[in-house]
Amino acid sequence: MLKSLYIENYALIDSLNIKFETGLNVITGETGAGKSIILGALSLILGQRADSRHIKHNEKRSVIEGVFHISDYNLKPFFDDHDLLFDEKECILRREIWTSGKSRAFVNDSPVLLNDLKELADKLIDIHSQHQNLALSDNLFQLKIVDVLANTATELEEYKVAYTNYIVSKKALKDLFSESQKSREEEDFLRFQYDTLKEANLKVGEQEELEIELEALTHSEEIKSALFYTTNLLSEGENSIESQLRAVGDKLQVIERVFPKVSEITERVKSAYIDMKDVREEASRLFETVEFDQDRQDFIENRLSTIYGLLKKHNVNTVDELINLEIEIGLQLANIESFDEQLSALEKETSVNKEMMIEKGKVLRDKRKSSSLKIEKQLIEKLSYLKMANTRFVCDYKEKKTPDITGIDDLQFLFSANKKSSLQPVSDIASGGEISRLMLCLKAMIAGAVALPAIIFDEIDTGTSGDVADRVGAIMKEMSSGMQVIVITHLPQIASKGNVHFKVYKEETDLEMTTNIKMLTSSEKIEEIAGMLSGAEITKEALQNAKVMLGV
Numbered sequence: 121m122l123k124s125l126y127i128e129n130y131a132l133i134d135s136l137n138i139k140f141e142t143g144l145n146v147i148t149g150e151t152g153a154g155k156s157i158i159l160g161a162l163s164l165i166l167g168q169r170a171d172s173r174h175i176k177h178n179e180k181r182s183v184i185e186g187v188f189h190i191s192d193y194n195l196k197p198f199f200d201d202h203d204l205l206f207d208e209k210e211c212i213l214r215r216e217i218w219t220s221g222k223s224r225a226f227v228n229d230s231p232v233l234l235n236d237l238k239e240l241a242d243k244l245i246d247i248h249s250q251h252q253n254l255a256l257s258d259n260l261f262q263l264k265i266v267d268v269l270a271n272t273a274t275e276l277e278e279y280k281v282a283y284t285n286y287i288v289s290k291k292a293l294k295d296l297f298s299e300s301q302k303s304r305e306e307e308d309f310l311r312f313q314y315d316t317l318k319e320a321n322l323k324v325g326e327q328e329e330l331e332i333e334l335e336a337l338t339h340s341e342e343i344k345s346a347l348f349y350t351t352n353l354l355s356e357g358e359n360s361i362e363s364q365l366r367a368v369g370d371k372l373q374v375i376e377r378v379f380p381k382v383s384e385i386t387e388r389v390k391s392a393y394i395d396m397k398d399v400r401e402e403a404s405r406l407f408e409t410v411e412f413d414q415d416r417q418d419f420i421e422n423r424l425s426t427i428y429g430l431l432k433k434h435n436v437n438t439v440d441e442l443i444n445l446e447i448e449i450g451l452q453l454a455n456i457e458s459f460d461e462q463l464s465a466l467e468k469e470t471s472v473n474k475e476m477m478i479e480k481g482k483v484l485r486d487k488r489k490s491s492s493l494k495i496e497k498q499l500i501e502k503l504s505y506l507k508m509a510n511t512r513f514v515c516d517y518k519e520k521k522t523p524d525i526t527g528i529d530d531l532q533f534l535f536s537a538n539k540k541s542s543l544q545p546v547s548d549i550a551s552g553g554e555i556s557r558l559m560l561c562l563k564a565m566i567a568g569a570v571a572l573p574a575i576i577f578d579e580i581d582t583g584t585s586g587d588v589a590d591r592v593g594a595i596m597k598e599m600s601s602g603m604q605v606i607v608i609t610h611l612p613q614i615a616s617k618g619n620v621h622f623k624v625y626k627e628e629t630d631l632e633m634t635t636n637i638k639m640l641t642s643s644e645k646i647e648e649i650a651g652m653l654s655g656a657e658i659t660k661e662a663l664q665n666a667k668v669m670l671g672v
Contacts, residue, residue, distance in 0.1 A: 121188065123139065123188060125187075126186075128184070129179040130160075130161045132154055132633060134176070140620070141604075141620045144600035144607065145606040145619065145620050147624060149625055152626075153625050153635065154624050154625075154637075158635070158637065164184050166237075167241050169234075175218075181219070182217045185214040188211045188245075188574075190210065193243065198240060198243065202236055211227065213237065243573075245573060248575060259531060262531050270488050270495070278480050282480040283481075286470065289466065289469050290473075296459070303456045322427070322430075322443050326439055327439045330427075333420055347404075347406055348407055354396055365389060366393055372385060372386040477528075478523075481528035484527050488527075496514060499513050502564065506588055515534075532545055533545065537554055556580050556584065563599075564599050567603055579609060579610065586613070589613035593616070613669070620639060621644075623640055623644070645666075646672070649669060650663045
């Protein structure tokens with residue numbers, strides 16, 4: 121239940137701290153006194169969008185805070201899921217609005233997203249206004265009412281899971297089919313690319329090796345000449361490098377016996393002689409291997425031409441990339457070849473999911489329909505109590521052409537206020553007063569089915585008066601025995617049923633006009649009810665009638 125509501129710098133309100141009670145809380149006041157302002161402030165902590173224009177003139181910030189008693193409503197899972205501090209007794213919702221347009225929301229002093237605030241608020245309080253009466257003509261709203269009264273939460277969740285699975289597999293099937301059609305259109309081109317790359321029989325590192333070999337073939341005469349010159353210079357004649365190194369070594373070895381310090385030089389000369397001999401032998405061997413081969417050069421040039429052409433065609437830089445591309449195209453072709461198998465499997469999966477969705481939808485439909493008979497009977501009884509004795513009401517189900525997330529059937533409330541008129545959709549024939557009474561009865565039934573901590577009725581008594589108004593008040597009083605009910609009303613018959621009575625009024629000073637609220641004492645209740653009965657001038661008769669209505 122809502123224990124208290126604190127409002128600061130909102131519209132015409134300086135500062136209000138309203139402490140509500142259990143049972144039926146009545147709020148009255150003249151038109152324009154500010155009842156809607158209080159309700160507007162309350163709606164902000166219930167997750168409604170903020171508007172900085174509502175901040176009191178010349179103030180920078182507005183604060184609205186509501187304290188709720190929650191010990192009986194098993195809300196700990198919500199707090200755990202959203203990582204919020206949980207107090208098993210109280211919950212504090214707060215909203216701060218700044219003239220800059222910034223808005224912040226808090227739950228137990230922890231900042232939260234607006235959607236999370238709204239989700240929690242929906243578990244704490246329901247605001248029913250004349251505007252919500254219009255929702256009764258919405259088939260989706262009607263379906264939600266039946267689901268609440270029929271307690272279809274389990275069946276609806278199972279259906280939603282099955283529906284989602286069907287939609288997901290149906291979309292996957294559509295996407296796969298589109299992909300297969302597109303791929304099949306490209307198959308010939310992919311096959312040509314793959315065959316060309318396959319036929320090229322590319323090898324890793326091949327391009328670099330061929331380019332080196334081609335360079336050697338192109339300069340073969342120059343290479344042989346250099347090698348021949350090197351071999352001759354090192355070995356031919358007495359003045360060759362090898363002969364001279366050998367002679368130097370011999371001379372040094374002779375003096376080494378008498379001049380040991382030359383031994384290191386001797387060894388270095390011997391080593392140089394051996395190295396030069398090896399160089400000459402290697403150059404001679406290479407000379408024998410180098411031979412100009414026109415056929416080989418033609419082959420390499422053709423091979424490199426093929427490779428360069430493929431690189432340019434596929435816009436890549438290396439043979440490795442071409443090889444990877446060949447593998448990738450091969451996989452694409454293999455995937456195309458398996459499309460029929462994939463489509464067949466997905467078609468089967470989609471068909472199974474559709475059957476499951478229909479099955480779960482029928483279970484949901486059956487529970488809705490079986491509960492609808494009880495709902496129709498109970499609603500007609502309540503409407504009869506509200507002086508609509510000839511009312512007929514039916515929950516009319518029709519199978520949807522295309523199932524959606526709500527089920528496989530459409531629901532429409534059919535209504536007639538008298539026996540002779542045919543049943544028609546509620547929105548087509550019900551008057552404002554009839555709609556108000558119909559919604560009140562539905563809310564009363566919902567209150568009996570759902571453990572909602574509190575409900576607010578905002579002047580839903582439109583079109584009612586006299587005995588009907590008295591009975592409307594009686595229904596609200598009955599509802600308040602199991603939950604907190606807050607009602608904003610202009611009717612004394614309803615106001616007289618309250619456990620506590622608040623009056624909203626305006627005060628004017630030299631500087632400004634402000635909205636205030638106060639809880640009425642017993643004597644003030646009598647005067648307020650009498651004023652509602654007789655108008656501006658309270659008569660003795662009105663005072664007496666007020667006492668009778670209040671039972672004092």
